[in-house]
Amino acid sequence: MLKNYFKIAWRNIVKNPSFILINVGGLTVGITSCLLMIMFIRHELSYDQFHSKKDRIVRVIMEYSFGESEPTKGNFTSTKVLPSFKRNFAEIESGVRIADVNRVVNYGEHLFNEEGFVFADSTFFSVFDFKLLQGNARQVLDKPKQIVITASMAKKYFGNSDPVGKTLLISSDREPYLVTGVSVDPPANSQIKYTFVASLSSLGPAQEETYFDANDYTYLLLKDASSIPTLQAKIKPFMAKEMAKQIGTYINYQLEPLTSVHLYSPYSGFEANSDIKYIYMVSGVAILVLLIACFTFINLSTAKSVERSKEVGIRKVVGAVKRQLFWQFISESSIITFISCLLSVALVSATLPYFNQLSNKSLAFSEISSPVILLSLLSILLIISLLAGSYPALVLSNFKPIKVLKGAFKNTTTGSGLKQWLIVFQFFISIFMIACTIVINSQLQFIQNKNMGYNREQVIVAAIDSKIVEKIDAMKNELKENPNIIHISQTNYTPVSIPGGHTMFRGDQTAEKAMNTRGNKIDEEYVKVNGLKLIAGEDLNHQDLLDASREKEPYFHFLINESAARQLGWKPQEAIGKKIFLGDWRPGEVKGVLRDFNFASLHNTIEPLVLYPANFGRTLLIKSNANDMQQTLNHIAQKWKIVAPHRPLEYHFLDDDFQNMYEAEKRIGKVFSVFSAITILLACLGLFGLSSYVIRQRIKEIGIRKILGASIQQIVYTLSGSFIKLVFISFIITIPLVWYLMDIWLKDFAYRIEIEWWMPCIAGILAIVIAFLTISYQSIKAALMNPVKSLKTD
Numbered sequence: 001m002l003k004n005y006f007k008i009a010w011r012n013i014v015k016n017p018s019f020i021l022i023n024v025g026g027l028t029v030g031i032t033s034c035l036l037m038i039m040f041i042r043h044e045l046s047y048d049q050f051h052s053k054k055d056r057i058v059r060v061i062m063e064y065s066f067g068e069s070e071p072t073k074g075n076f077t078s079t080k081v082l083p084s085f086k087r088n089f090a091e092i093e094s095g096v097r098i099a100d101v102n103r104v105v106n107y108g109e110h111l112f113n114e115e116g117f118v119f120a121d122s123t124f125f126s127v128f129d130f131k132l133l134q135g136n137a138r139q140v141l142d143k144p145k146q147i148v149i150t151a152s153m154a155k156k157y158f159g160n161s162d163p164v165g166k167t168l169l170i171s172s173d174r175e176p177y178l179v180t181g182v183s184v185d186p187p188a189n190s191q192i193k194y195t196f197v198a199s200l201s202s203l204g205p206a207q208e209e210t211y212f213d214a215n216d217y218t219y220l221l222l223k224d225a226s227s228i229p230t231l232q233a234k235i236k237p238f239m240a241k242e243m244a245k246q247i248g249t250y251i252n253y254q255l256e257p258l259t260s261v262h263l264y265s266p267y268s269g270f271e272a273n274s275d276i277k278y279i280y281m282v283s284g285v286a287i288l289v290l291l292i293a294c295f296t297f298i299n300l301s302t303a304k305s306v307e308r309s310k311e312v313g314i315r316k317v318v319g320a321v322k323r324q325l326f327w328q329f330i331s332e333s334s335i336i337t338f339i340s341c342l343l344s345v346a347l348v349s350a351t352l353p354y355f356n357q358l359s360n361k362s363l364a365f366s367e368i369s370s371p372v373i374l375l376s377l378l379s380i381l382l383i384i385s386l387l388a389g390s391y392p393a394l395v396l397s398n399f400k401p402i403k404v405l406k407g408a409f410k411n412t413t414t415g416s417g418l419k420q421w422l423i424v425f426q427f428f429i430s431i432f433m434i435a436c437t438i439v440i441n442s443q444l445q446f447i448q449n450k451n452m453g454y455n456r457e458q459v460i461v462a463a464i465d466s467k468i469v470e471k472i473d474a475m476k477n478e479l480k481e482n483p484n485i486i487h488i489s490q491t492n493y494t495p496v497s498i499p500g501g502h503t504m505f506r507g508d509q510t511a512e513k514a515m516n517t518r519g520n521k522i523d524e525e526y527v528k529v530n531g532l533k534l535i536a537g538e539d540l541n542h543q544d545l546l547d548a549s550r551e552k553e554p555y556f557h558f559l560i561n562e563s564a565a566r567q568l569g570w571k572p573q574e575a576i577g578k579k580i581f582l583g584d585w586r587p588g589e590v591k592g593v594l595r596d597f598n599f600a601s602l603h604n605t606i607e608p609l610v611l612y613p614a615n616f617g618r619t620l621l622i623k624s625n626a627n628d629m630q631q632t633l634n635h636i637a638q639k640w641k642i643v644a645p646h647r648p649l650e651y652h653f654l655d656d657d658f659q660n661m662y663e664a665e666k667r668i669g670k671v672f673s674v675f676s677a678i679t680i681l682l683a684c685l686g687l688f689g690l691s692s693y694v695i696r697q698r699i700k701e702i703g704i705r706k707i708l709g710a711s712i713q714q715i716v717y718t719l720s721g722s723f724i725k726l727v728f729i730s731f732i733i734t735i736p737l738v739w740y741l742m743d744i745w746l747k748d749f750a751y752r753i754e755i756e757w758w759m760p761c762i763a764g765i766l767a768i769v770i771a772f773l774t775i776s777y778q779s780i781k782a783a784l785m786n787p788v789k790s791l792k793t794d
Contacts, residue, residue, distance in 0.1 A: 020336065022689040023297050026682050027340035030293020031380055032347040033678055036355045037286035037361050038376050039348075040086035044279055046189045047262035049128045055225040056093075057258040060218040061267060065250045066503040067514035074500065075267035076214040082121075085220065089506055096121045096128070097200060098217040100270060102463070104647050105196065107157045113463065113650045114153075116195035116270075119203055125183070127221045128192065134164050135181020141199040148181040148197045157303070170198070172467040172646050177202070188362045191262050193270040197775040211242070211251050214501065217269060218256070224334040246513035272660070277745075278668050285675050288381065288429045292679050295422045296686030297388045300564065300693075301333060302419055326394070333389035334381075340380050353480060358670050360663065419690070420726055426683040427767055429732035433676035435738040435763035438667045439755060443746060446753045447662055451598020454495045455531030458629070459654035460622040460636070461494055468644050469616055478639040480560075483566040484624050484632045489525040491617040493534075496657045498599045504560075504610055506568055507579025507587075515567055518599065518607055520581065521614035527559070527594070530654075535562070537592030540613050546589070548613040556588030556612050562596045564608035582610060601661045602751040611764065621654070650680055680767065684774040687723065691775045695719055695782045703787035714781040720775045727771045731764030738763075 013413050047139040048054055060081055065071040082095045099119040105112050124130075125137035125148070132140065133151060147168060151231065154163045163179045170177050177198060186193050232255050239252050256265055263276040349365050356363055367373065468475060469490075476488045493499065502519035505511055522542045526532075537559075544557040558580060560568075565575040572593040579589050594605045624632045633651075642767050659666075695702070698719070705715055746752045 008696050010203060019300065019689070020578050023300055024340050024343065024686055026293050026296045027337060027384065028343040028347060028683045030290050030296075030682055031340055031344035032351065033675060034286045034290040034293075034380065035344060035348050035368070035373065035377065035692055036351065037289075038281050038373060040355075040361065040487075041279055041283055041286070041367050041368055042367070042370070042372050043189055043361060043363055044263065044274055047258050048189070048191050048696070050187060050189070051258065053127065053129070053221060054259050055257075056222045057127065058222065058228060058255040059218050059258060059261055059265075059269075060220060061254040061256055061265075062214055063250075063252045063254060064501075064652065065516060067248045067505065067512050069503075069515040070466055071250065071252075071607050072500050072516050073267065074214065074249075075217065075264045075265075075269060077216060077218040077253070078208075078213045079216055080208040080211055081218050082220070084242075085235075089231055089234060091222050091224070091231045091234075092126055093219050093223045094221040095222075096122050096123045097204065098124070098218050098219070099200065099215065100217070103171050103196070104465070105157075106174060107166075110157050111648055112156075113648050114195055116193055117198070118194045118196070119198045119200045121200050123221075124197060125181075127219060130190075131184045133182045133184060134162075135183075140181035141197065144199055144201045145175065145177050146180045146199045146202070147177040148183055149179060150183055150185045152185050153195050154182050171671060173464040174646075175202075191258075191269055191271065191273075211239075220255070228257070231255065237784050247777075248510075248514065270745060272663055274664060277748075278664055281668060282671060285433070285671060288433065289679055289682070292426050292429045292686075294384050294387060295426050296682055297333070298391060298438050298545070298690075299383065299422045299426075299686050300689045301329075301388045302391055326390070330385060330389035334385040337381050337384045337388070341377055345349040345377075358667070361665055365783055371482075375574045385541065423687065423690070423723070423726045424730045424733070426686060427727045427771065428677070428734050430680040430683045431731055431734040431763045431767045432738055433672060433679045434766060435734060435760040436742060437669070437672040437676045438759045438762060439738070439742040439746075439753075440665070442759065443749065443753050444662065444665060444669050446751075447602055447665075450598075450602070450751065452495075452658075453532070453595060454599075456495075456654045456658050457531060458624045458626060460624065460633075460651050461654055461657065462620045462622065462636075462649060462651040464618055464620050464644075465491075465647060468620075468647060469618070471643055472615070475620075475639075475643045478643055479622065479636060481639070483633060484627050484629075484635075485622060486625055487525045487529045488621040489529040489621040489623075490523045491526050491619050491621060492614075492617060494621065494654055494657055495530050495597065495599050495621065496654070496661060498609065500607075502582060502610060503584075504564065504568075504608070507581065507589075511581070511584050514581075515608060517564060517610050519610045519612065521617050521618070522611045523613065526621070529621045532597060533595040534559075534592050535595050537576040537590065539592060540611075544613045545615050548588075549615060554586075554668050556582065556586050557591035558582065558588050559592045559594055559611040560590055561594045561606070561609040563591075563606050564610060565593050582612060586612065598751070602749050605750045649717055680770060683759070683767075684770055687771055688774050688778065691723060691778045699782065699785070702782050702785070706787040707781070712780065712783040716776060716779040719779040719782065720772055723775050724768060724772055727768050728764075731760075731767065734758045734764070 007066055051057065059075070060077050061075055062077050063071050063073045079097055082097050086092050086095065090718055097120065101117060101119065102113065102115050104115040105114045105117070120140040120141060122138070125132055132148070135148060140146060143757055147170070149157070149163060149168075157163065157168070158166065163182060163330045166179050168179060169175065172486075183197070222231065235253050235255075243249055243251050256267075262273055262371060263279065265273055266317060267273075345368065348368060354365060464472075464475075472490055479488055498518045498520045499520045500516060502517045503511075503514040504517045505514040522540070523545060524542055526541050527534065540557060540559065547555045547557070560575065560580075562572060565572055568575065568580070569576075570578060575590045575593050577589055579587070581587055594609075594611075598606060600607070601607060622636065636651070637649050702715055702719075705718070710718075739755055742755055746755070
């Protein structure tokens with residue numbers, strides 16, 4: 001019997017190729033979109049799940065404040081934390097400290113400035129499940145000057161030869177490190193990324209006497225996952241005792257489960273974190289796209305089923321029961337859905353590279369065979385088959401055969417209430433997606449156009465080391481031979497990455513009144529390179545660097561921003577010449593006050609900032625004019641080889657750092673842009689198919705109207721009006737939801753746009769225009785038909 005159902009279903013499908021084309025096309029696009037987003041969501045949720053001890057591993061977050069300032073948190077800790085905690089807390093089984101410090105690596109003729117170079121405790125491969133292809137996990141990092149490399153680095157430096165036992169020369173000092181092991185490359189869903197892991201003991205004796213020197217990541221392996229709350233409760237009173245002698249200083253530590261870092265932590269690590277709210281947004285988009293494809297199918301199936309009312313009537317006359325009719329329609333919808341699922345799998349393979357570019361991920365097509373994806377695909381197949389087949393089956397199986405065979409059943413409107421509400425819901429989704437896209441892209445445009453208070457254009461950022469620092473004047477002189485290079489600054493941080501961790505207080509107050517501040521070491525050209533604006537006082541000069549570098553009684557001239565001056569209790573002009581302390585050992589005075597600039601993401605308000613003179617920064621900022629950038633870069637590369645042959649030149653632009661801060665927002669903006677286009681396409685596809693069936697049902701009415709003198713415009717308006725009203729209803733329903741949800745999203749930004757009335761209106765007008773154009777084709781075609789031919793239609 002089941003075989004017969006599918007055989008008849010296939011015959012009915014083949015007889016209606018246009019019906020098949022619209023339905024299969026719409027479902028294929030919808031299912032493909034949904035599968036891609038499910039793959040993305042699965043990947044994001046799988047971060048760090050491959051570690052066997054994942055439930056027992058936590059990352060340590062430092063919380064600190066000085067004086068009366070508000071506590072600040074960060075993901076770096078001092079090397080003292082791990083040994084101190086292991087001695088005092090029985091809950092801890094082991095742990096690992098990781099220092100993320102890029103190094104120059106040299107082997108034979110190979111010389112590279114390698115990112116992903118880390119130093120770690122010998123427990124690294126015991127705590128984490130990064131598989132070693134060669135070497136013993138407990139021994140590969142147990143001595144100084146030992147190093148483990150990834151398989152890709154082994155191939156890069158040693159080709160097909162065995163790297164274990166060979167020596168790599170590390171850093172500008174060409175220190176020899178023995179290769180003791182080879183590991184697999186960290187998987188894409190690992191928050192911890194590395195290319196080289198060197199023994200932490202290579203850096204010399206750990207500075208374990210202070211909690212202040214916070215430069216490392218610290219991970220703890222607990223004996224029992226359930227002890228995390230217990231340990232967390234013990235840390236605060238323990239640290240209060242530890243810091244009892246440090247009057248006015250507060251330090252505490254928070255524990256973050258390893259598997260929560262990628263989606264729930266505000267503190268990034270080896271790569272930028274994502275955010276669980278974006279997973280919710282992508283999940284919502286996936287559901288909406290699938291729903292709109294499903295509703296298109298249901299609407300067209302329902303409309304098409306009306307044309308088969310006589311077939312159903314005959315079947316009932318010859319003895320067919322409701323159950324048989326039900327399974328007949330389910331069989332047809334199952335075949336169409338199954339074909340769409342197969343085509344979707346093929347389309348996923350074809351579009352995955354483009355989706356990876358869109359999402360900035362490296363998803364593999366093989367992931368589609370995972371149980372989660374296969375179960376999702378099976379669920380989609382069953383749900384759509386049942387939804388699309390059930391309604392027409394239930395409606396038609398209730399027809400009275402005699403009335404149907406007499407032609408008493410005709411569809412003379414846009415359809416039943418269900419069909420009308422399905423159209424409303426389809427365009428509700430489309431308008432919602434378009435309106436959200438407009439708001440998100442408007443905020444991104446605001447970010448791009450906002451005056452950040454510094455000039456990020458034509459600024460080249462290059463890393464330098466101690467050898468280059470020793471020859472920094474020679475490097476600057478060589479580079480400035482090119483007239484396109486205007487200014488060069490030696491610093492620690494660019495204007496978009498200035499860290500916290502500093503304290504500052506007035507000279508007429510004690511350290512107990514200190515406030516937290518961000519700080520950066522700069523030279524006399526930093527302000528000029530970055531186009532910062534002085535609103536009071538003067539810029540630093542070379543003498544200020546000499547005063548700060550004196551061995552005995554160094555004295556500092558500081559530049560502070562408006563926020564720092566305000567928090568210290570001064571107006572910009574009042575601050576000039578006032579004595580302040582940076583920490584408790586950098587005395588000096590305020591030389592200049594800078595206009596506030598956004599040195600962090602626009603998610604955050606501007607914090608107090610101090611810039612102080614130093615000539616040992618490890619970053620070079622090169623300001624160029626707009627003339628022939630490529631020639632300027634060639635000049636820099638040429639001079640770099642002369643002054644620093646030991647280190648390859650690697651550079652990027654300051655604007656790249658700025659753009660990277662908003663990678664997650666740009667990614668979600670692209671996702672909404674692409675899938676809002678898909679939703680409007682699917683909605684119009686369904687509207688096109690549905691309107692063609694409705695117009696076909698009203699063909700005699702159109703002929704009569706033409707005979708009675710109706711113009712083409714009147715007929716088009718009559719046929720289109722009822723559909724456009726439904727789209728307008730969708731628009732009205734969408735406005736408050738878009739306003740509410742997008743306002744919640746925008747609240748995450750300290751600096752944001754306000755949602756304007758025109759944003760959802762543009763989405764609504766666009767949807768109405770597209771819907772009208774979609775229906776107009778069918779309406780004009782019907783209006784131009786010869787009325788005599790229309791009246792002959794049965």
